[in-house]
Amino acid sequence: MNDNGTKRLRGKLTKIILLSMAGLLITVASASVLNSMYMQASPISAQTAKVQFATAADSTAAGATVGTNGTYVMLNSMSGWPNSTRTYQAAVGIQNLDTSSRTIELKFDQAGDWSGNTASISSITVILRDSAGGTQQGTTITVGTPGSSTGAISIPASTTWVVEWNIRWAATALSTNTVAVTLTLTVTGA
């Protein structure tokens, strides 16, 4: 192709682009003109969770039941004595099954995430550690404080950390008092 041919082709392309942009403007400006486009997601697969809850040393004492696939855990037998701090050093584990590190964040999200006789609680704190009684990972979660979280922290590949619960009932707490707490574990990435 000689120079004249090239120039003609450029001219045509320019015209095509300008016409296309004009068409697009007209399409946007004209609400009555619709274009249907399709986004197809297929297959959406169910894959094994890369980060899962797992039982730990104090799971039995805490009544921990890890849901199928390890993406849910229920702790249904934690308790405490009034004016005393009950510690479950390893109520449940969080394990990274992946071959690379993962960013996780455990959080007390909002006020509605706890209920019951919350006024009789002196404090509940949750701490992520690299082992029972080991090094703390991230920040201490104060239950009852919306947004209190460990912060986004990276759990190394093939590693299990433990979740420590510290429960302190007020001296005036009655043996009929109970509270319920929900924490959210966010795992970043697919």
Added chain:
Amino acid sequence: MTTKFISFTLLIIILLSSLSLSANAATFNKYNSQAAPITAEAPKVTIGQGTAGNTTIYTNNTSACASVGTNWLTGWTYRKTHVITYAAGAGTNYQIRIKVNYGSGLDSGENVYLNGKCRTDFGDIRFTSANGTLLNCWMETKLDGNNTVFWVKVTDDLSTVNASVYVYYGKADAVYPYLASARAHGDATFLFFDDFTVDLSRWNRERTSGVYPQIPSGTDYVRCGGGSTSSPYGLTSLGSSPTYSGFLNGAIEFRLRTTTNALGEVVYRGNYAANTGYKARYDCRTGTEQSFMKPSYSGWSGFGPTVTRFGDGTEVWYRGTVTVSGSAFKMYKDGVLKNTATDATYASSGEIALQNHYGSWTDYDWVAVRNFVGTEPSHGAWGSEESGQTFDYVLQVVNQAPYSWNIRLKAYDQTNIGRLSNCTIYFRNSTEVTRQIYVYNGAYNQQVGSWYNLTSLSTVYIALAVATNTSGTSYVYVYLEVQVPNTSTSNLMVVTFAIS
């Protein structure tokens, strides 16, 4: 060229697209961790009151504050307790003789052995009552590195109940006298005292012979001199009437030395002006006589048993004691009873006086008047050496459940523990003790105890042993950790120890 341009344009578009995707990546997975119910339950392990110190147990018996007031003599390392057995009529402020031995031996009677843990000059010996009050004492004799004799004024009433005293030792910088002077110790300990280290202002020179009685220059004894074996025999008398004329019953303890043919005499219930009272004679001549005489100052005659004269004319110091209880009188030489007599002629209180005549002189090194009853309080048992005050039952930890728990103590904070030369906090049951926290010379030597298995429905006590080096109050803040066996589930209870 056109192909290159198109490829370049597409590449830019792809790169921009990927950048846009990265900047807005938002792929999350959210899981729930639910804890319900978290219950408040009745404590299975509780803290209870002990019998030592003052304790406050808080609601639900899951926390406590225990205050122990140590009566340990601040700064001293060791002590032994000693029982003084009461005697009818002894009353308060009775002076008890205690012989402190530097070396090892079996503590018995007035003798206590300190196993080489006191100063060789015994400057660190102190006595206290059971409640920790420092008792006045006077050191009569000492032989460095060997033994010393103290007179201790026991403030407790010894008439009807026994009293305990502590002898403290083990303080390198302590000295005796710790009052202004040894004389001050004597004054504080006895009813009347003089060691002649100052002057004769406590006395009246009632009968003189030449310059005597006097304290020879540069000495610390009084010489009743000027005696003679020919008439008028040079009687000298030094009476206590200016400062002390209240002697009725009691013991006169003194140290004297007598020269050849001297007649050392100690007057009691005396009144020089009225020439009343008695005297006990330490006669250095040979032969026999009635060693008790009356009246004291002139025209006397003997009464009571005739005994071999027992004065020592060799000019060597020796000890004399005269005891007076009602109408019963006794004389001792170096602790050995020499004569006993009774008489009721002079029943009023009076002065004491130190005398000599006939021989050249009698010297008196010191004289002390103490309380005395016919049957004196006696020495009871000695306790073993203690290196800190012990409070055996400060708190109790009770397992309310029919299964075991592991428990231990963990110190998590403190205030002013620098004054604790020795503080041990431990569990004790009927058979053993388990040390949990140990402060030595003001710092933690052990801050966390080992686990103790608190078996089902059982009780263990928390005990303390404390020694301090300064006064004040120390606080040790402790967690009582109660653990479910074989787990890392535990309960922390706060226990505060206030140690003053």
